[in-house]
Amino acid sequence: MGRRKIEIKMVKDLNTRQVTFSKRRSGLFKKANELSIMCGCELAIVMFSHGNKPYSYGHPNVDAVAAKVLQKEPNSNSVQCNSSSNDEKLNKLNEELNDIMEQTYEEAKKGEALDKALEEKKKELENFQDLSVLEELRFNIKERMNELEAVEAMLMIKEQEPI
């Protein structure tokens, strides 16, 4: 759906790939959002960019869906799809999924307070682009903190110096 037809294969040019990732990611999230609204289904998407940066979408939120997976998983009859040769993997996938989801549950319990806080915070956020701004903001703040601490350290040293 662009100026020209493209093949579905790894985009070689790094810059183009980055652009494609960004555009299609937001497209995917939008579609997911529409689906969840129109059909009242719960759904979660988690992804890691080529550079391993995590992104996720959830309706009503990722955790809720993950929790549901936990409940359902044991001897699940879920309909699974994946992009590699499907047949053998499905059984294995189900097994592994059980383990992982159990672990996830444990993890969730450990950081319950934090998780809840995060969940609350993230509950009603919708706009994808704006969120990336938030992330940037958070990053900027942290960076600034580091610099500040460095300055403070310097100040401390200075104060200790005999005049």
Added chain:
Amino acid sequence: MGRRKIEIKMVKDLNTRQVTFSKRRSGLFKKANELSIMCGCELAIVMFSHGNKPYSYGHPNVDAVAAKVLQKEPNSNSVQCNSSSNDEKLNKLNEELNDIMEQTYEEAKKGEALDKALEEKKKELENFQDLSVLEELRFNIKERMNELEAVEAMLMIKEQEPI
């Protein structure tokens, strides 16, 4: 993208909803597959239909992605999105920003000057009326960083002063 424009809202007719769910679900999975191939990203989708039937898609598979989430999750800084009315978006953004600022505040307790600046920022955040303010905030942060550099420069000069 059909014979006529439709609103994105819960489809009332059960039959139509079922059809929509089926079509859009496969569309979503297809898009996900394209994205993962074109951009080399790992991604997983899990969903529950209105009737609670589970469906999932994963590249390379759901487990691998879930496992990756586990590694990252503790104090994750993942970019999260979820769906709900835009109305509440700003409030929640504010909350998130406030939380971030609070965390930052804790980390920065040592620096009084900075603390004050942060307090001011928090107040500003509480007055958010528009997302464009985010940009302002970012700008302000950059400005603060400049101030910081100025302080550092002064320190450097001070150090050079004969005692």
Added chain:
DNA sequence: GAGTCTATTTATAAGTG
């Protein structure tokens, strides 16, 4: 990077068998 602009391609709503 993130936005904007369009020519095109793609997804899909509604209809049909």
Added chain:
DNA sequence: TCACTTATAAATAGACT
């Protein structure tokens, strides 16, 4: 519920800012 068709809406590739 499935497949298939088709008119139309929506997504997006590529170019540019």
